[in-house]
Amino acid sequence: MKPLKILVTGANGQLGQDLMNLLGGTEPKGAIKGRTKLTQNGIIEAVGVDIDTLDITKRDQVLEAFDQIRPDVVIHCAAYTATDKCETEPDMAFKVNAVGTRNIVEGARSQGSHVIYVSTDYVFDGNLGRPYVEWDIPNPVSVYGRSKLGGERELYPGDTIVRTSWVCGYFGANMVKTVLSLKDGSNPLYFVNDQFGCPTFTAELSVKLRDLAMSRHPGIFHVTNQGPTNWYEFVREIMDKCGGDKERVNPIPTKDLDPPRPAPRPPYSVLDNAALRLLDLELLPHWSESLVALLSALDA
Numbered sequence: 654m655k656p657l658k659i660l661v662t663g664a665n666g667q668l669g670q671d672l673m674n675l676l677g678g679t680e681p682k683g684a685i686k687g688r689t690k691l692t693q694n695g696i697i698e699a700v701g702v703d704i705d706t707l708d709i710t711k712r713d714q715v716l717e718a719f720d721q722i723r724p725d726v727v728i729h730c731a732a733y734t735a736t737d738k739c740e741t742e743p744d745m746a747f748k749v750n751a752v753g754t755r756n757i758v759e760g761a762r763s764q765g766s767h768v769i770y771v772s773t774d775y776v777f778d779g780n781l782g783r784p785y786v787e788w789d790i791p792n793p794v795s796v797y798g799r800s801k802l803g804g805e806r807e808l809y810p811g812d813t814i815v816r817t818s819w820v821c822g823y824f825g826a827n828m829v830k831t832v833l834s835l836k837d838g839s840n841p842l843y844f845v846n847d848q849f850g851c852p853t854f855t856a857e858l859s860v861k862l863r864d865l866a867m868s869r870h871p872g873i874f875h876v877t878n879q880g881p882t883n884w885y886e887f888v889r890e891i892m893d894k895c896g897g898d899k900e901r902v903n904p905i906p907t908k909d910l911d912p913p914r915p916a917p918r919p920p921y922s923v924l925d926n927a928a929l930r931l932l933d934l935e936l937l938p939h940w941s942e943s944l945v946a947l948l949s950a951l952d953a
């Protein structure tokens with residue numbers, strides 16, 4: 654049987670690297686031992702591209718790439734993810750996240766490829782006061798969120814949107830790495846306790862993206878690790894689990910951050926993984942389990 658050909662954009666990014674490892678038949682770094690079901694050799698053929706090999710903002714390049722690669726599915730992870738920089742570079746944000754996605758969708762249509770677009774909890778304003786289901790109305794409060802919503806709107810009804818949040822993995826910069834870099838100091842640390850969400854680990858998210866690519870389920874999916882928390886509680890847990898002193902970590906309200914972050918964040922962007930649950934698809938584990946696995950992979 655012909656392998657399922659999957660094109661991954663943003664393959665050198667935090668998520669893309671774990672995803673490429675998984676699609677290549679290797680357990681992602683930081684995976685919970687014994688949990689990841691690997692695909693047999695020959696089932697999937699993965700092609701990874703990033704800005705050095707395929708700039709998604711260049712329409713001609715994208716169409717040519719699709720013509721050459723002819724993927725069955727594209728998992729579109731590439732994005733301009735610098736949330737705060739997006740506030741001062743809105744054109745860049747929309748160019749990559751919205752126009753870039755338009756190009757990917759056009760390329761996919763030209764070859765009949767199924768698109769899976771990785772999106773974000775930042776499409777919501779965070780003022781609903783309960784977890785968001787996939788059918789709730791987005792209302793982004795930042796340029797990044799608006800540009801990612803712009804990308805969502807480029808998709809066709811049969812395509813797939815995977816919204817995730819607070820992404821951490823072995824590769825790239827994230828909160829787990831930040832806390833590890835602060836672990837050995839003795840100064841007090843301040844993290845906000847009025848922004849709530851679900852940390853999500855790339856080792857587990859990759860598995861769900863692969864499975865959705867194989868099943869080609871259409872529509873919007875919220876895919877996060879389970880268990881809402883706030884940044885203060887999350888950082889305390891990381892500090893504790895990596896052997897640091899969690900009592901150094903103190904809560905602070907967002908309004909007292911000095912300097913304030915340029916991009917507003919949604920105060921409560923917990924994503925209910927309702928579509929997975931209602932379709933009887935397996936949910937990701939609680940974030941604390943994945944955190945322990947990632948810390949072990951990072952040798953912390």
Ligand SMILES: NC(=O)c1ccc[n+]([C@@H]2O[C@H](COP(=O)([O-])OP(=O)(O)OC[C@H]3O[C@@H](n4cnc5c(N)ncnc54)[C@H](OP(=O)(O)O)[C@@H]3O)[C@@H](O)[C@H]2O)c1
Pocket residue numbers: 662663664665666667668669703704705707708709710729730731732733734749753771772773774801817818819820821825
């Ligand atoms: N990180 C999070 O907390 C989070 C939360 C929710 C959703 N997401 C979404 O999850 C996806 C993966 O995030 P991530 O954390 O893996 O981000 P990442 O590490 O920043 O990876 C994104 C990749 O896209 C590349 N890229 C940027 N501009 C491009 C262009 N014009 N053409 C082709 N590639 C380009 C980046 O290259 P450079 O590094 O060279 O710019 C990078 O390798 C993104 O769609 C993001 O919006 C992330």
